[in-house]
Amino acid sequence: MARFSNPLAFTPLPVIVVTTLTYVALFTALLVVHLTVPPVPSSVPDGVSLTTAWSHLQAITRQFHPYNTHANDEVHDYLLHSVKNTLKTNGVGYDSVPGAVDLSLDEILDSSESRVLLFDDQVSNVTFSNGETSVYFEGANIMVLIRGSEGTEKVLSDASSGKGGVLVNAHYDSVSTGFGATDDGVGVVTILQLLSHFTTGKSWPKRNIILLLNNGEEDFLNGARAFMRHPVSQLAHTFLNLEGAGAGGRAMMFRSTDAEVTKYYKKASHPYGTVVTADGFKRRLIRSETDYVVFNGLLGLRGLDVAFSEPRARYHTGEDSARETSMKSIWHMLSAALATVSGLASDTSSTFDGTGEPASDGKVDAGKGSQAVWFDLFGKAFVILRLNTMFALCVTLLVVAPLALIAVTVILSKVDKMYLFARKQYVHSADDNDAVEVNGWRGVFRFPIAFVVATAAVIGLAYLILRTNPYIAYSSPFAIWTMMLSAWFSVAWFILRGADAMRPSALHRLYSLIWLFSGGFIVLVFVTISARNFDLASGYFMLIYFAATFLSVLIGYFELFALPKKSVFVSSFDDGTSHIDSESTSRPLTGGASRISEDRPLLRDDDTDTETTSLLRNDRQSFARYGTRRESVSEGHTQDSEQPKQEFGKQYADEQAWSGSLPSWLWILQFLLLAPMVIILVGQIGLVLTAGLYQTTADGSSALLVYLSIAILSALILTPLGPFLHRFTYHVPVFIFLVCIGTLIYNLCAFPFSREHRLKVYFQQQTDCESGSNSVSLIGLDQYVQQIVRQVPSAARQALNCTTSDIAIRKELTKCSWKGPQAHPMSLTFGNRTYVDSWLNFNVTKTVGKNQARFHVVGQNTRACKVIFNTPITSLEVEGGALDSRFPAVGQNGSSEVRLWHRDWSKAWNFDVEWGGEFREPFSGRVICLWSDANDFSIAALSEVRHYMPIWSIATKVADGLLEGSKSFSV
Structure with a gap:
């Protein structure tokens, strides 16, 4: 139980407890803020009820x-x-x-x-x-x-x-x-x-x-x-x-x-x-x-x-x-x-008063x-700064942080305590046949390998879900989040813990932070450029991420000052005898404990441990013994010539002997600097992005964007664990891996829509008022919109016509059409005209010798109509319409459609248009009137769809009018 004597030591139990509690507490707080609404206070301001x-x-x-x-x-x-x-x-x-x-x-x-x-x-x-x-x-x-x-x-x-x-x-x-x-x-x-x-x-x-x-x-x-x-x-x-x-x-x-x-x-x-x-x-x-x-x-x-x-x-x-x-x-x-x-x-200041000069553009x-950067903290505090300030801070950090680390590196080298990247050191001089291995290189490449593999794994899961069950995020976004987070954690832990079990290194934590610093530096450069050139402020979290990483690396560098000088450590192996090329005077492989000469092969100049050295070496610690300390030099029973002559403190497990002098508690300061703000800021961004995107697939947006966003943000949230993850015993990772398997199975197999998260499909009915034919359409996700239409009685007896949607903003969706029940947007009329023919009236009068025409359009029981032109118009004047230089009536490339809105019912529009092209070419198009009232069940097809569509779906409008009645014209 000696290893738990310091409750803050960098050992498994404190690391597991502190990191787990931090992540769980902050995740819980973020979810509570995101999913709940603050209560109404007992008293409200004057006049408010x-x-x-x-x-x-x-x-x-x-x-x-x-x-x-x-x-x-x-x-x-x-x-x-x-x-x-x-x-x-x-x-x-x-x-x-x-x-x-x-x-x-x-x-x-x-x-x-x-x-x-x-x-x-x-x-x-x-x-x-x-x-x-x-x-x-x-x-x-x-x-x-x-x-x-x-x-x-x-x-x-x-x-x-x-x-x-x-x-x-x-x-x-x-x-x-x-x-x-x-x-x-x-x-x-x-x-x-x-x-x-x-x-x-x-x-x-x-x-x-x-x-x-x-x-x-x-x-x-x-x-x-x-x-x-x-x-x-x-x-x-x-x-x-x-x-x-x-x-x-x-x-x-x-x-x-x-x-x-x-x-x-x-x-x-x-x-x-x-x-x-x-x-x-x-x-x-x-x-x-x-x-x-x-x-x-x-x-x-x-x-x-x-x-x-x-x-x-x-x-x-x-x-x-x-x-x-x-x-x-x-x-x-x-x-x-x-x-x-x-x-x-x-x-009452002049902040919003301008110059007082009249603007030429109206x-x-x-x-x-000033462009702003803002974000809230748990719905309680609100941080705001200018984008220029953020840019200045980014530039300052990009310059100061590397210079500061370079300065500390120089000082460490001057005092002979720069153990980073150190391989071996000679007792007397480079002429010695044998050298003492410092093993400062050990653990250099573990974190980037683990990060790349784990991130690739979650991106792979994103593509797997996309191919197998692409819309599951629509109803289960948190199942996706859980899968991604648990997958990244499990893969990263397996790599980092496995490497540490085979080749323990006291510098893994610092090397991981250095990699985070290097990657953060590159990302912050792009954030700085985006802020300056494109006014994009979303990278604000990287500013804080990088600053926290820099401080954590700096603490890690300061830790090295507690180590003995390398020369002192190496000299502790000097037995006072002549140095000859023989096995009896070879130095131990590491400063760790040695048991017998068979366990510690002789060290020569070419016998250096690196990241490429085979893992199948003698005396490697297994997973089963993880968390136990090996005997230190002072505890060994080998000959004096096989161990340092000086005590450097107890190193953890088989980590380097000189590491026993490192402070065992500073890791907490590094973790608390790095993890909480990253979790809060990136977690908030993740929840906001998820809320904004996870149900946009029903509109035709890409599902891949949703899954890739969650995958990348999961990696960003968990990277602060990288420097500490190798201290986890198998208990927590095994549980998280089982969670990953469970959520993966659910995400692959579950039906993506439910009563609480209904798939939106887009409704419209179109009637040709000349022929009397009508077409009812539902627009939605291909596989599912057809299932919905088959449940509608009027469509079940017909052959469906399903094609790509002809509406520009819904072009990624499928449109299924059928002949539906007739709509009744107005009272029945008596006369020689058919019922649908009486829905709208129009007259088009072309000016003799010119590409000009006057339109007279009136719709019954409506105040919205539109006219679609096969030849774009270049001029539009509406009778009674106000002229305003801020609002050109026709765009630079002309208009193919005119939409008309009255505040009064069944009132006529009169307007004049002009168009280009040859005078003798016919000018044609369609006059369409719109009806949008779903309160009186006059649009029977919509009522039928709502009544019979599956419980996991719901109808919404696709355009201004639920019902369109049209007639063609040509002059």
Whole structure:
């Protein structure tokens, strides 16, 4: 039991206990933060009522309410009434400002003395282009302006004064297949609570606050663009966008424009997020977009994007309902919004005021900020620094760290204690026939070999899962994580422990740290280049990883100062006799104990132990004896000439005799420097990436990216164990290996979808209003979408037509079509026309002698239509459409499609187009109208699919309209 006398010694029991407890504790803490939501506090700020917020959420999510439904109008009216009622309850007078689009901002503000202005915008419209699509949209936004208390009345009304306000945005429309509780009902009720809070006396803001409830985000971010057409949009300089892409959970800060605005989010009671998600948007790893890109990219504001993120399987489905979220989730978003908006609205500095010069591109002059790096720590603390600061720290470390180690190496060499890479030393001079083996080289290449093999093993598992059961991560991401972590650990331990059993080395720990330092140096170089040239901040963890590794290596170097000088160690073998070339005077192979001359072959100049020396040598320690100490030199019973004459302390097992002088406790300091922050930072990134990617395979994204990300991050998380792993006895690794086998079998064999993690498939019905034929389509993963369609009665009696999806963003998926039941989007009509023929009417009049035409389009019981052109148009003018130089109606390469949105029902669009090409060539295409109301069962095919599809699947919309009715034209 002597080996456990020091509870901090670098021996198996302390190493196993400390490392295991550290990893288990930190993994548990990370999972708790990731999977749970903080509780609601017993007291909330003035004006805030979570009970009222929950009541609002239930009210606005009773039905599907996309822009193109009557339920959307009901939600609009409910919200408008709620805003008025909140102001009345708080005793705040307000003025309702109708229209106002044609007025200047100063004219609007000067027209009222009220501290609150309410805008129910039923006038704004916008025409813009997005790629090869042109859009005309009529907005129905609700805006509330709370005038700030800072400054004079003139300052409050002067848009050019520089006293920019704070915009808070959420959209109240849902998708046609979702109730919109998380996307974006929680954001909407948060804005209502912000209104209540900031219109109480004690909480009145110093800066202006614009609360925007926009309508039409789900379709081309139309509502935010319509807001840009309103004069009050020029009053804001900063913004907070509230969004949702899941169901419940914590609200994460996804994106930020700069460090200056992000610092206010730091004041949230439970901050949550990492800059990795922002880089994911930059690299297009996340396909969906939010109003953030409009407010920042088009309007020029500086702000934040805060959103719920998982589970993505419920995003845009019927499971995005109030029962799938909670009051705790509301509070998490609301508390973050309160802290952020309060900070921004109380900042009266000129940070966000810009230069005061009018911008030529029509953007707000909000100044420029610094690129930011941010991440939270266990949802309690929030770290933020500028990207330039991170770059400077990276460069400093890349220069200082190697120089410092070189300096210490020189000092160690000067004092004759540089045992690293030392092989042999002569007692007297190089003329000696025999030499004493120092064995400083032993263990040099173990860690990189173990790292490469273990990492290759988990990458191999990634490809194995991809070929065998590629979508298992959709429902079981933590089974993948467990498999990868346990596989890497098991393989690395087997290699490192096996090498140590055969050729024990006291320098293995330091060599491993040196390899980590060298690899980290290379990676940090790439991180530094990425930060400087591409504004990518995701490598922030490598800065801390490298710094911790450097300090750990430095400690290892300082440990060497405790060793005897090499000359002193070697001289201890001098027996005072002449040195002749004979076996009787040969030096022992190592400074370890010698038993008999047969166990220790004579050492000559050519008898050097290296990493390539055969492992089948005499007197090697077996696994069975691991953890026991061999007799030291002082304990041996050999002749004096076969052992050092001086005691250097007890070395561990058969490690080098000089190693007995090494401190036995500094390993804990190295481990605690290296492991915890790496586990926290890389573990957090791993969980965030997993949450964002593991269910994107249903959208057509690559499953390989998911598995490779987990494999590589598993290796990064476990590499801090490398220097200490050889001290583990077989008990823990055997258990972990069994876990690896169990999770591997599960991941290979389990069905990838379940009731809790349903596969999303994309629905649409298309009807030819001229022939009356219709086609129902489901788009999804090839193997599974066909299983789903076979369960639908109307499809079971037909031959399926399954092809690659013709929708660009779903081109990786399979589209299965069949003739389904007829839809009834409008009341039956009587007359000579067929029912489907009456769904839409249009007229196209071509101008004589020109490539110009005027379209008249009207759809019944809808306010959304579109026209597809076989020849791209080069000009578009919509009757009643506003002109805005910020929004070109047609892109540089023309438009092949025009999408039309009215705020009124069954109202006609009149618009003129021009196109290029020969005058005599026919101009043709299709006129299509859309219906999106799934509340009244008018789309029977969708109701049938929902009723009969397997429990492990769920339907969502593939486009703006669940039902499309079309007619062709040619002029």
